[in-house]
Every structure is written in C-alpha cells, then in structure tokens.
Amino acid sequence: MSRQPKLERFNNLVKSKYQVYNSLFMTLPFNGITDTGVLLPLFDRICIRGYDKKYNPEKIVNYFFEKYQRDVTESERYDLLFRFIQYIERQVVLFDAIEDSAYRIVNNMDGRGTLRNIKEEAEAQSKTEELKAYLENFKIRPVLTAHPTQFYPGAVLGIINDLSKAINDNDLEMIKKLLSQLGKTPFYKKEKPTPYDEAVSLIWYLENVFYKSASFIYNYLQQNIYKGETLDNHVIDLGFWPGGDRDGNPFVTTEITLKVASRLRNTIIKNYYRDIRNLRRRITFVGTEAPLSDLERRLYDSIFLEGDQLKISLEELESTLRRIRNLVVERHEGLFVEDIDDLLNKIRMFGYHFAVLDIRQDSRVHMHVMEEIVKQSQKDNLGIFPDNYLELDEAEQIEILAKVRGTVDPATLEDDIARKTLESIYAMRDIQKYNGERGCNRYIISNNQTGLNVMQAFSMFHLAGWDNPTVDIVPLFETVPDLKIAGEVMRKLYSNPVYAAHLKERGMKQTIMLGFSDGTKDGGYLMANWSIFKAKEELTKVSREFGIKVIFFDGRGGPPARGGGKTHQFYASLGETIEDEEIQLTVQGQTISSNFGTTDSCQYNLEQLLSSGIVNGVFHPKKKAFPDADRKTMEDLAEISYKTYSDFKAHPNFLGYLERMSTLKFYAKTNIGSRPSKRGGSDKLNFSDLRAIPFVGSWSQLKQNVPGFYGVGTAIEAFEQKGEFDKVKSLYDNSLFFRTLLENSMMSLTKSFFGLTAYMQDDPEFGAFWDLIHEEFERTKRVLLKLTGYDELMQEEPAGKASIQERERIVLPLLTIQQFALKKIQEMQREENPDQKKLEMFEKMVTRSLFGNINASRNSA
Numbered sequence: 001m002s003r004q005p006k007l008e009r010f011n012n013l014v015k016s017k018y019q020v021y022n023s024l025f026m027t028l029p030f031n032g033i034t035d036t037g038v039l040l041p042l043f044d045r046i047c048i049r050g051y052d053k054k055y056n057p058e059k060i061v062n063y064f065f066e067k068y069q070r071d072v073t074e075s076e077r078y079d080l081l082f083r084f085i086q087y088i089e090r091q092v093v094l095f096d097a098i099e100d101s102a103y104r105i106v107n108n109m110d111g112r113g114t115l116r117n118i119k120e121e122a123e124a125q126s127k128t129e130e131l132k133a134y135l136e137n138f139k140i141r142p143v144l145t146a147h148p149t150q151f152y153p154g155a156v157l158g159i160i161n162d163l164s165k166a167i168n169d170n171d172l173e174m175i176k177k178l179l180s181q182l183g184k185t186p187f188y189k190k191e192k193p194t195p196y197d198e199a200v201s202l203i204w205y206l207e208n209v210f211y212k213s214a215s216f217i218y219n220y221l222q223q224n225i226y227k228g229e230t231l232d233n234h235v236i237d238l239g240f241w242p243g244g245d246r247d248g249n250p251f252v253t254t255e256i257t258l259k260v261a262s263r264l265r266n267t268i269i270k271n272y273y274r275d276i277r278n279l280r281r282r283i284t285f286v287g288t289e290a291p292l293s294d295l296e297r298r299l300y301d302s303i304f305l306e307g308d309q310l311k312i313s314l315e316e317l318e319s320t321l322r323r324i325r326n327l328v329v330e331r332h333e334g335l336f337v338e339d340i341d342d343l344l345n346k347i348r349m350f351g352y353h354f355a356v357l358d359i360r361q362d363s364r365v366h367m368h369v370m371e372e373i374v375k376q377s378q379k380d381n382l383g384i385f386p387d388n389y390l391e392l393d394e395a396e397q398i399e400i401l402a403k404v405r406g407t408v409d410p411a412t413l414e415d416d417i418a419r420k421t422l423e424s425i426y427a428m429r430d431i432q433k434y435n436g437e438r439g440c441n442r443y444i445i446s447n448n449q450t451g452l453n454v455m456q457a458f459s460m461f462h463l464a465g466w467d468n469p470t471v472d473i474v475p476l477f478e479t480v481p482d483l484k485i486a487g488e489v490m491r492k493l494y495s496n497p498v499y500a501a502h503l504k505e506r507g508m509k510q511t512i513m514l515g516f517s518d519g520t521k522d523g524g525y526l527m528a529n530w531s532i533f534k535a536k537e538e539l540t541k542v543s544r545e546f547g548i549k550v551i552f553f554d555g556r557g558g559p560p561a562r563g564g565g566k567t568h569q570f571y572a573s574l575g576e577t578i579e580d581e582e583i584q585l586t587v588q589g590q591t592i593s594s595n596f597g598t599t600d601s602c603q604y605n606l607e608q609l610l611s612s613g614i615v616n617g618v619f620h621p622k623k624k625a626f627p628d629a630d631r632k633t634m635e636d637l638a639e640i641s642y643k644t645y646s647d648f649k650a651h652p653n654f655l656g657y658l659e660r661m662s663t664l665k666f667y668a669k670t671n672i673g674s675r676p677s678k679r680g681g682s683d684k685l686n687f688s689d690l691r692a693i694p695f696v697g698s699w700s701q702l703k704q705n706v707p708g709f710y711g712v713g714t715a716i717e718a719f720e721q722k723g724e725f726d727k728v729k730s731l732y733d734n735s736l737f738f739r740t741l742l743e744n745s746m747m748s749l750t751k752s753f754f755g756l757t758a759y760m761q762d763d764p765e766f767g768a769f770w771d772l773i774h775e776e777f778e779r780t781k782r783v784l785l786k787l788t789g790y791d792e793l794m795q796e797e798p799a800g801k802a803s804i805q806e807r808e809r810i811v812l813p814l815l816t817i818q819q820f821a822l823k824k825i826q827e828m829q830r831e832e833n834p835d836q837k838k839l840e841m842f843e844k845m846v847t848r849s850l851f852g853n854i855n856a857s858r859n860s861a
Contacts, residue, residue, distance in 0.1 A: 007798040013102035015806055018095050025094060025179050036083045042068060047816050056759035057819035081817050088814045089852040090182050093156060095810060097163035104600045113611040115220055127618055132225060134617045136233050140609045141584040143239030144592060146198035154201055155185050187851055195252045199242035199260040205592060206354055207267050210238055213602035218345045234348050238355035245360045247446045254423040261357050261431040261439060266303060268354035273299040275343045282336040287327050291320055314352050353439035359424055360444040363453040365417060370456045372418035373408055382406055394452045401459040402498035408463045425464040437470050444513055448475035449482050451492040472506055478515035480523035483531040487538035494546040508548050512539055515555040521695055524645025524711045529741055530638035540579045553584040571612035573736035575625035583613050626735035633731045634738060640718050641711035648710060653769040661766055663701040666847045667694040701853055703756045704773055708748025713780030732787055742784060746793045749781055750804055756815055807856040818849035
C-alpha cells in the first residue's frame with residue numbers, strides 16, 4: 001500500500017472511507033437527523049450548481065427552500081439550517097478521524113525528513129560522527145499556546161481519537177456506536193473556558209501524545225545513532241503558555257499559574273507511576289522487586305499529596321532506576337533493560353515539570369507597573385528609586401534599573417495590575433522550587449520596543465528578592481518597525497555590564513522571540529517574513545560580536561498568514577547568517593490537533609522539525625540563503641508588497657468591511673478562549689486593538705484569505721512589467737526560503753473561494769473594495785502559476801490539495817448558510833425597526849457556523 005503514490009493512498013484510505021462512513025452516519029436513527037441526512041446532500045448539490053451559475057448564497061438557500069421545503073413554515077426552514085450546521089460539524093469530525101487513522105500510511109513514516117532517513121543519509125555520506133556532534137547541542141521546542149482557534153470540546157477530541165482507532169481496527173460496531181455518540185454530543189460551549197480549563201485541555205496532549213512520541217524519538221536517537229551511548233542533550237523540550245500567558249488576558253491570575261504548574265507536575269508523575277507499574281510486570285528479578293515497589297508507592301503518594309511536598313525527589317527517582325538498571329545488566333542478562341532506559345529517558349526529558357511554563361506580559365503593562373512600583377516605594381520610604389526617577393530619560397532609567405536592589409511586597413501595591421504582575425514573578429520562584437528550574441524559567445515581554453522594556457522586567461526580579469534570577473528575559477519583537485530596530489536594542493543590552501553579567505550566569509545564551517502573526521497583520525505577508533529574516537540575521541551578527549548564542553523563538557500561528565504552513569521547510573531554508581542551534585515555535589489552536597493530535601502525526605512532525613535543523617547544520621552547512629543579486633530582488637519585492645498592503649490597510653473601507661461584511665465581531669461570542677477577542681475596552685473598532693487570530697480568521701471565513709497573499713501578486717507583477725521577471729525566477733530557483741513562502745501563499749489561495757462573496761460586488765458601499773481584493777487574488781494566482789510553471793495551484797502537493805478540496809467541499813453548505821445569515825443581518829440592520837428576535841437568530845446562525853469552518857481548515861487559512 002505504501003508504495004502507491006501519496007495521492008492514491010489518500011484517495012483509497014481517506015476519501016473513499018469518508019464516503020462509506022458518511023453514508024452510514026446519514027442512516028443513523030436519530031430524531032431529526034434522518035431527514036437532515038437526506039436533505040443535506042440535496043442542499044450540497046444545489047450549492048455547487050448555484051455557484052457555477054453565479055448565484056449568491058441567499059438565492060441558493062431560497063431556491064432550496066422553494067424546491068424541497070415549500071410547505072413548511074419559515075421557522076421550520078431556519079431550524080433545518082441549524083440542523084445542517086450541526087450535521088456538517090460532525091462530518092468534519094468524521095473526516096478528521098479518518099484522516100488521522102490513515103496518517104501513518106498516507107505519510108511515509110520512514111521517508112524524507114524522518115530520523116531513519118537522516119540516519120541513512122548520514123551513513124551514506126560518512127557524516128554519522130558529525131550528526132552525533134550536532135545532536136549534542138541542537139534542540140527543538142514546540143510551545144503549546146491557548147490562542148483560541150480550537151473549537152472542539154474535550155469530549156469531541158476523545159471521540160476523534162477513539163473513532164480513528166476503531167477505523168484502523170475496522171470495528172464496524174464500535175464505529176456505529178461512536179458515530180451515534182458523535183451525533184448526540186454537543187459542540188457548542190455555553191460558557192467561556194477559564195485559563196485553567198484551557199491548560200487542562202492541552203495537558204491532555206502532553207499526557208497522551210507528546211509523552212509517547214517525544215520519548216520514542218529520544219530512544220531512537222540513543223539506540224540507532226548513539227548505539228546505546230548516553231545522549232546528554234534531551235533534544236526535545238516542550239513549552240506551555242496556558243496559565244502563564246498574561247498578555248491581554250485579565251483572567252490569568254497567580255493562583256491559576258500555580259495551579260497549572262501543579263497540574264503539569266502531577267500529570268508527569270502519573271505517567272511515571274503508570275510506567276513503573278508496567279515495568280514491574282517485566283522486571284521481576286531478584287533484587288528488583290523491593291526498590292520498584294517503593295518507587296511505585298512513593299510516586300502514588302506524590303500524586304495525591306496535599307500541598308507540594310513530594311514523597312520522592314527527581315534525583316532519587318533517577319538514581320534508584322539506575323541502580324535497578326545496573327542490577328539487571330550485571331545479574332539478569334540485561335533482560336528488558338530497554339524498558340528501564342525508556343523511563344530514564346523520559347525523566348531526563350520531562351523532569352517534574354513536563355513542559356516549561358512561560359510567563360508573558362505586554363511591555364506597556366510593565367511601563368505602568370514600574371511607575372506604580374516607583375510611586376509606592378517612594379511613598380513607603382523604601383529608598384529604592386531616586387525621587388526624580390520618572391522624569392529621567394531612557395538611558396538614565398536603564399542605569400538605575402540595572403542596579404536596583406531591595407524587596408517590594410506585592411501586597412503593599414495599591415494598583416491591581418502592578419500587584420498581580422509582581423506576584424507572577426514571586427510565583428516563578430515557587431514553581432522552580434517544586435517543579436525544578438526548567439519548570440518556569442522564561443519571562444516573555446510582548447510588544448518589546450526598547451532596552452528599557454527589558455530592563456524593567458529584569459529589575460522586577462531583583463525587586464522580588466531574586467539576587468541572581470535563574471530566569472531568561474525574552475523580548476518579543478512583533479511589528480515591522482520593531483523588527484528593524486531589534487538589533488540596536490539588543491546591542492545596548494549586551495553592552496550593559498549588569499545585563500551582560502546576567503547572561504554569563506545563563507550560559508551566554510539569549511532567547512529572542514519574533515512574532516509572525518502581528519508582523520503579517522502590520523506589514524503584509526512578504527514584508528513580515530522578510531523583516532523577520534533580516535532581524536534574525538542582524539540579531540545573529542550582533543550576538544556573535546558579543547560571544548552570545550542567540551536562540552530564536554518564533555511566534556507562529558497555524559495558517560501561512562501567521563507564520564504557519566510548511567514550517568519544517570522554512571527552517572531548512574535558513575542559511576549560515578542565522579543562528580539555528582535551537583528551533584522554538586508556538587503551536588496553537590487546531591494546529592495542535594492536526595499536526596500533533598495523534599502519536600503518529602506528533603512523531604512525524606517532531607521528526608520533520610528535527611531534520612530541518614539537521615539539514616542546515618550537518619548536510620548543508622555554511623551556505624547562503626540566496627545569492628546577493630537575488631537578495632536585492634527579495635528586498636524590492638518585500639517593499640512593493642509592503643506599500644501595496646499598507647495602502648490597502650489605509651483604504652477608508654478597510655475596517656468597515658471587516659466589521660460589517662465579515663464574521664469579525666462574532667468571534668467574541670464563540671466562547672472558545674478565555675482571552676477577550678481584542679485589546680482595549682472601546683466599542684469602536686480600532687486596527688491596533690485587533691488580535692491576529694480573529695483578524696486572520698475573519699478573512700478565512702470569507703474565503704478571501706487576504707493576509708496570506710495580498711501584495712504578493714502586485715510585487716511580482718511590478719517586476720514583470722519592467723521586463724525583469726527573470727530576476728524573480730532566479731530568486732525562486734535559488735532560494736528555498738522564497739519558494740517556501742510562495743508555496744504557503746498558494747495554500748492560502750487554494751483555500752479561497754470568491755464565488756461565495758461575489759454578491760458583495762454589487763454592494764453600493766463595499767463593491768469596489770471587494771473588487772480590489774478579488775483583483776489581487778487573480779493577479780497573485782496568475783503570476784505564481786507563471787513563476788512556478790504549474791498548471792494549477794499546489795500542483796506538486798496533490799495529496800495535500802486533495803485534503804483541502806475535500807474539506808472545502810464538506811463545508812461549502814456551511815459557508816453558504818453563514819453568508820445567507822450575514823446578508824440577512826445586513827438587510828435587517830438597514831431597517832428602521834428590525835425584528836430583534838429574528839436578528840438574534842441570524843446572529844446565532846453566523847456564530848454557530850464558525851465552528852465547522854475553522855475546524856475543517858485545520859490551519860484557518
């Protein structure tokens with residue numbers, strides 16, 4: 001089977017199976033479901049034919065009603081649309097489960113980019129020793145975030161997992177039961193989750209997926225590349241944001257942060273306890289029973305203890321297992337020693353922390369907090385700050401902050417935000433005490449613009465009584481202007497003697513985070529990616545000057561517009577001018593479930609990330625990302641694209657279009673995340689307050705996907721018109737970085753469907769604006785096909801394209817219903833006295849339709 005082309009494997013194992021099981025789903029004897037299952041295929045066909053005939057969504061829905069619902073009331077018609085929404089949501093779940101079940105066969109688990117492939121290539125090129133040396137330091141760190149793009153409740157995630165297993169086992173009876181369970185399980189969340197709820201949801205993936213997949217990879221490296229020798233580097237770190245990410249989330253409290261850290265520790269101990277119990281079934285030899293039994297008992301007691309006093313330290317757990325291992329090797333022929341090694345490797349990777357809990361806050365909050373701390377300390381006569389501190393310039397404030405010593409009790413701060421911010425730093429010390437230093441050792445500063453922003457956070461650790469903070473301060477540069485000055489900001493920090501001494505204590509390493517999401521929202525697709533590339537080059541250069549190893553942490557979302565898409569290929573495309581000892585990136589929303597939701601997909605994608613760094617470090621070292629002439633082309637393309645996108649963003653109809661013609665305002669009503677959907681408390685829509693997720697998601701719901709392509713077509717066409725298209729072709733041929741950007745952009749284009757919103761062309765206010773977007777879509781599609789030589793988008797990825805097309809086909813009726821409801825809302829809002837009850841019903845219809853659309857996209861664009 002695995003020798004078939006990937007597209008053929010997809011068609012046989014996913015598409016065909018979906019058709020069979022969807023037919024089974026249609027015949028289930030649910031109250032109301034049977035009629036829905038009969039009518040939905042008819043509605044689906046009418047949608048396809050309707051768009052072929054250039055009908056708008058309202059005409060399509062009305063035609064369906066007239067043909068098949070002529071004798072029912074208006075209320076019954078709308079009830080049917082809601083049932084369609086519920087049904088399609090479950091069709092998407094079914095497709096997810098089938099695709100997950102076929103993952104191992106559709107994706108070659110031993111193919112290109114996997115560890116087996118890397119091992120064999122190293123042996124073929126006589127580079128095994130180089131590979132081993134590289135792996136002594138190289139790490140990857142996927143960081144799970146709670147950014148709200150995952151619409152599946154926990155119960156539904158469990159069904160997907162069980163359904164995938166039943167499909168793999170061809171267990172028809174269980175499949176029928178699970179489909180029945182699916183039909184009766186609610187998708188809609190009546191209340192917003194708390195940050196702790198979000199943490200518990202994501203810890204499920206750590207416990208059930210990453211724990212197994214990451215340890216499998218570590219074991220493979222040790223056994224097959226190191227041949228049983230000790231691998232000191234744990235290679236895979238896991239990061240975690242729910243419960244620690246305070247940026248824009250007033251619901252993350254110190255209590256929740258500590259509670260999440262405790263849950264992480266408790267969960268990893270549970271996993272160790274299970275492994276010890278399994279180990280006792282195999283290691284049954286003389287001399288091993290008593291110590292294993294003692295470990296089992298003490299781990300069990302640690303799970304259920306009150307407070308944070310563990311019954312066994314991590315060091316004692318590891319040393320006891322090593323003594324047992326030595327006994328097994330020396331006296332019992334090493335029987336099942338690989339099971340002991342597996343657990344030892346897990347302990348080395350996950351400690352008592354499981355995943356590193358990052359703390360994050362916005363620099364503008366820190367500015368306010370420092371003012372409050374200064375005022376309060378002066379009021380309490382603590383003598384920490386000079387009386388004129390707040391009137392000093394930036395350089396003078398930095399000098400004082402570097403030398404600040406003293407202790408500020410958060411309880412003495414009258415300002416609520418200042419008290420909570422300082423409490424979070426005290427909490428980090430507590431977490432390190434119980435979970436180990438790796439449990440919580442990074443403080444991230446969002447919207448970082450100056451060296452002062454970093455020194456304000458740095459000084460807070462000293463004000464919390466931390467003489468030598470075992471913490472990395474991580475500035476996050478997001479907007480295009482901030483990325484341009486990032487190198488200058490870090491140069492000033494590296495030159496500061498006190499901060500330089502801190503870096504020496506931290507092993508001469510500096511982590512710097514770069515935000516793709518807000519970069520794209522601010523500067524457009526090409527400029528955001530190019531600005532980050534150049535910022536990384538400059539930051540690498542400056543850091544190397546000071547003898548500092550810079551670690552880049554990429555704030556990526558799921559879709560290409562937010563830095564997602566082909567992340568593995570992206571990292572493999574970076575050259576010698578960018579430091580790449582570690583790959584760190586955020587993983588969020590449905591990207592977690594789609595890329596890391598099963599042990600197979602998790603293993604595959606972790607291996608792909610590892611291999612992307614290895615390709616750079618071992619097989620293609622000391623290479624340029626592209627020749628100098630091509631670099632100039634890239635620069636010019638980015639500038640033209642930036643100007644095009646900036647003009648588009650400045651269009652007088654830009655915000656109005658998003659607010660009135662898209663689903664933007666409905667994101668806040670979905671109850672999918674604990675964070676507010678925008679910054680600031682104003683009712684008026686302000687671009688700077690918009691979060692990247694609802695911004696990108698709203699374009700995705702419109703099937704226009706603007707952030708993933710707008711400006712790309714205009715930039716390439718500008719070269720074409722000057723007779724310099726060959727320069728862009730040279731860049732494309734020579735640069736994997738540029739090719740990866742364009743392939744991700746083609747994914748955004750493939751997921752666009754302008755027939756859905758073509759009716760907006762006739763809108764008296766927004767018609768010309770819709771034309772502007774559509775023209776750029778057609779322009780971008782044309783020049784990309786010309787540049788690549790393809791006959792169609794994603795031509796070289798037929799299986800990936802087939803998956804997208806199947807998902808888009810499933811949700812086409814859902815999109816139609818959503819646009820029908822939006823159009824009704826727009827019409828009613830123009831009435832003097834609209835029927836409020838009916839208006840609320842249509843608004844609910846739009847909100848409910850968000851779920852299936854987002855889940856079907858898997859990366860939201």
